[in-house]
Amino acid sequence: MIEIENLTKRYGTQTAVADVSFRCETGTVTGFLGPNGAGKSTTMRILCGLTPATGGRALIDGTPYRNLPNPGRAVGVLLDASAQHAGRTGREVLTLGTMVLGLPRERVTQVLDLVGLDKKAADKRVGNYSLGMRQRLGLAHALLGNPSTLVLDEPANGLDPEGIFWMRGLLREFADRGGTVLLSSHLLHEIEAVADHLVMIGNGRIAADGSKQELLAGAGTLVRALEPEPLADALRRAGVTITPTADGAFLADAEALVIGRAAAAIGAVLTELRAADGAGLEALFLQLTATASTSAPAGAINPSMEVAR
Numbered sequence: 001m002i003e004i005e006n007l008t009k010r011y012g013t014q015t016a017v018a019d020v021s022f023r024c025e026t027g028t029v030t031g032f033l034g035p036n037g038a039g040k041s042t043t044m045r046i047l048c049g050l051t052p053a054t055g056g057r058a059l060i061d062g063t064p065y066r067n068l069p070n071p072g073r074a075v076g077v078l079l080d081a082s083a084q085h086a087g088r089t090g091r092e093v094l095t096l097g098t099m100v101l102g103l104p105r106e107r108v109t110q111v112l113d114l115v116g117l118d119k120k121a122a123d124k125r126v127g128n129y130s131l132g133m134r135q136r137l138g139l140a141h142a143l144l145g146n147p148s149t150l151v152l153d154e155p156a157n158g159l160d161p162e163g164i165f166w167m168r169g170l171l172r173e174f175a176d177r178g179g180t181v182l183l184s185s186h187l188l189h190e191i192e193a194v195a196d197h198l199v200m201i202g203n204g205r206i207a208a209d210g211s212k213q214e215l216l217a218g219a220g221t222l223v224r225a226l227e228p229e230p231l232a233d234a235l236r237r238a239g240v241t242i243t244p245t246a247d248g249a250f251l252a253d254a255e256a257l258v259i260g261r262a263a264a265a266i267g268a269v270l271t272e273l274r275a276a277d278g279a280g281l282e283a284l285f286l287q288l289t290a291t292a293s294t295s296a297p298a299g300a301i302n303p304s305m306e307v308a309r
C-alpha cells in the first residue's frame with residue numbers, strides 16, 4: 001500500500017506540491033493524472049526518496065522508501081526511461097541491477113521475456129533504443145527485484161498502441177496478483193482502461209480522488225442536439241450545470257429524463273442522450289486540472305469547482 005499524507009514541496013517561493021494526500025490500496029492500479037507541471041513527478045520522486053519533502057510524508061507499506069531494508073526488492077521504480085547509460089546494452093543494464101539487488105543472473109532473461117525485449121534488442125546499446133524500447137527496459141528494471149509495489153512515471157510515453165495495450169495487461173496482472181501500482185500520465189485515456197482508482201492533480205493540489213466507477217458515475221449525461229445553445233440555456237435556467245465538450249456536445253449534471261423533458265418543452269431535437277462515461281471523465285479531467293485551486297477530501301470531487309457531475 002502507498003500512503004501520501006499532507007505532502008508539500010516548495011522550491012523557493014514556488015509550491016510544486018501543496019498538502020497532497022491519497023492512498024493506493026494493495027491489489028489496485030492507481031492512475032495519477034494531471035497536466036504538465038501539475039506535481040506528479042515531484043510527488044513520485046518524494047515517494048521514492050529522491051527529493052526531500054517540505055512537509056508531510058510518503059509511505060510504502062507503512063515505511064518511508066529510505067527506511068526500507070532493500071527498497072529495490074519492495075518497490076519497482078521507473079521515473080525516467082531515458083536516464084539509462086546509453087553505452088550499455090539492455091542486458092548489461094539489467095545484469096548490473098541483479099548485482100546491486102543480490103539477485104540471480106537468470107532473472108535478467110526472465111524480465112526481458114516479461115517486457116517483450118528479444119535477444120537482438122537486449123544486446124543493442126541503449127543509445128540505439130527507441131523511446132518505447134527504453135520504456136520496456138525501464139519496466140524490466142523495475143520488475144527485476146520481484147517487487148510488490150510499482151511506481152511508474154509516464155510509462156506509456158513513446159509506446160505504440162500495441163505497446164500501451166500490452167503494458168495495461170502487464171500492470172493489471174501485477175495488481176491482480178496482489179501488487180500495488182501507481183502510474184502517472186497527462187493523458188486520461190492512456191490509463192483510464194487499466195486504473196481502478198484515479199487521483200487527479202492540478203497546480204500541485206488534488207482536484208479529484210476516487211474509484212473510476214465513482215468518478216464515471218458522477219460524470220453526468222452527454223447531450224447532443226441539432227441546436228445545442230437554446231437547450232443548454234434552458235437547462236442552465238433550471239439550475240443544471242453545463243460543460244461544453246470539444247466536439248459540439250455538452251455534459252449536463254442531470255438525468256436523461258430531466259434533459260429529455262427540457263428538450264421536449266422547447267421543441268429541441270436531440271441527436272444523442274446518454275450517460276457520459278469516458279467523455280464525462282475527460283471533460284472532468286480537463287476542467288479540474290485546468291482550474292484546480294483548492295484541495296478535496298479523498299473520494300470526492302472538489303465542490304468549489306463547477307464540474308459536470
Ligand SMILES: Nc1ncnc2c1ncn2[C@@H]1O[C@H](COP(=O)(O)OP(=O)(O)OP(=O)(O)O)[C@@H](O)[C@H]1O
Binds near residue numbers: 011034
Ligand atoms: N528541481 C526543481 N526546481 C524548481 N522547480 C521545480 C523542480 N522540479 C519541479 N519543479 C516545478 O514544480 C512543479 C511541478 O513539477 P512536476 O515535474 O512535479 O510536474 P509533473 O506533473 O510531473 O509534470 P510533467 O509531466 O511535466 O513532469 C512545476 O512547476 C515545476 O516547474
